[in-house]
Amino acid sequence: MTIRVLPPHVARLIAAGEVVSRPLDVVRELVENALDAGATRIEVEVEGGGLALVAVRDNGAGIAADAVALAPVRHATSKLEPTAGAVERVSTLGFRGEALWAAAQAGELHLVTRPAAQVGAAEVRASGEDVTVRRTSAPAGTAVTVRDLFARLPARLRTQAPPAAEVREITALVGRYVLHHPGLHWRLTVDGDPRLTHAPADHRGAVASVYGPLSANRVLRVDGEGVRGVVSRPELTRARRDRMHFSVNGRPVLAPPELERAVIEGFAELLPSGVAPLCVLDLTVAPEDHNPNVHPAKQVVALADLPGVAARVQGAVASALAAHPLARAAPALI
Numbered sequence: 001m002t003i004r005v006l007p008p009h010v011a012r013l014i015a016a017g018e019v020v021s022r023p024l025d026v027v028r029e030l031v032e033n034a035l036d037a038g039a040t041r042i043e044v045e046v047e048g049g050g051l052a053l054v055a056v057r058d059n060g061a062g063i064a065a066d067a068v069a070l071a072p073v074r075h076a077t078s079k080l081e082p083t084a085g086a087v088e089r090v091s092t093l094g095f096r097g098e099a100l101w102a103a104a105q106a107g108e109l110h111l112v113t114r115p116a117a118q119v120g121a122a123e124v125r126a127s128g129e130d131v132t133v134r135r136t137s138a139p140a141g142t143a144v145t146v147r148d149l150f151a152r153l154p155a156r157l158r159t160q161a162p163p164a165a166e167v168r169e170i171t172a173l174v175g176r177y178v179l180h181h182p183g184l185h186w187r188l189t190v191d192g193d194p195r196l197t198h199a200p201a202d203h204r205g206a207v208a209s210v211y212g213p214l215s216a217n218r219v220l221r222v223d224g225e226g227v228r229g230v231v232s233r234p235e236l237t238r239a240r241r242d243r244m245h246f247s248v249n250g251r252p253v254l255a256p257p258e259l260e261r262a263v264i265e266g267f268a269e270l271l272p273s274g275v276a277p278l279c280v281l282d283l284t285v286a287p288e289d290h291n292p293n294v295h296p297a298k299q300v301v302a303l304a305d306l307p308g309v310a311a312r313v314q315g316a317v318a319s320a321l322a323a324h325p326l327a328r329a330a331p332a333l334i
């Protein structure tokens, strides 16, 4: 048996395929970049299930012309100080400096960006390791387009979900960002067809956008220490936990069962057993008390004090219900 080191172009494709394994990953990474840039308007466009095109436009901080050539370089990031300890206290959604790089390896990356105070915009094209930069004009903010995803990875292309299935997941993903980041203008366009335009003022408005007014009229505000959002009144329940949404420091996460249980326990006897409420809860923890660096998609977040966070969640939900006597109406399954 011979052990060989992979040639760099093969190693690059393998590594990039771990960061971006499907169009959904591109959408998540680009949206998180827009949020990190402080955007208040985020437009997502998808064609061909995201394999033909994913584009995200934002009105955020932009990238200065003298820095833009580094954006698609692997491990190049503006979000982490170059010290070993910095990764222990991440406060941005991105920090690995790999998303734009991976998008350029797996597809064709095009980026146009301008900070509001800069005269003239910069345009970057990156495909594999080839990066070209030129000057152009553009509105303030950043527009990133990734085309022909996995054209260089035919095996990866063949194992992708059908476009309609990917679009469903992308729509649900954008919905989760809307729920956890109300107050922004959101738009999702699929194959030229506008799917969602949301500008909810608050969590209740976001629930109305994503789940309709019937649900939005039946939620209560939760406002506890490090726990904010909404929870449904006991009369609005579901057989599944599929509408229990949590974010940690702005990042939508797969909720640990302990947190789902904490919400349900906050209802005490108000909730029949075996049903779940709807909730959208934004948790805030000190950066050093959470670790998003446990999985490539960063949807799994390790919390240093999970029991403490769960207790705060349970308390906040219980107080929200106690403050609203109407919440004690008779339960009925929807």
Ligand code: ADP
Residues within 6 Å of the ligand: 029, 033, 034, 037, 058, 060, 061, 062, 063, 071, 072, 076, 077, 078, 079, 093, 094, 095, 096, 097, 098, 099, 100, 101, 142
């Ligand atoms: P990361 O987000 O982990 O830093 P990325 O590869 O996603 O890595 O992005 C690289 C860098 O490009 C970011 O650190 C940021 O400086 C810049 N950047 C990317 N997208 C945007 C955007 N939408 N607005 C402003 N800057 C951006």
Ligand code: MG
Residues within 6 Å of the ligand: 029, 032, 033, 093, 094, 095, 097, 099, 100
């Ligand atoms: Mg990023």
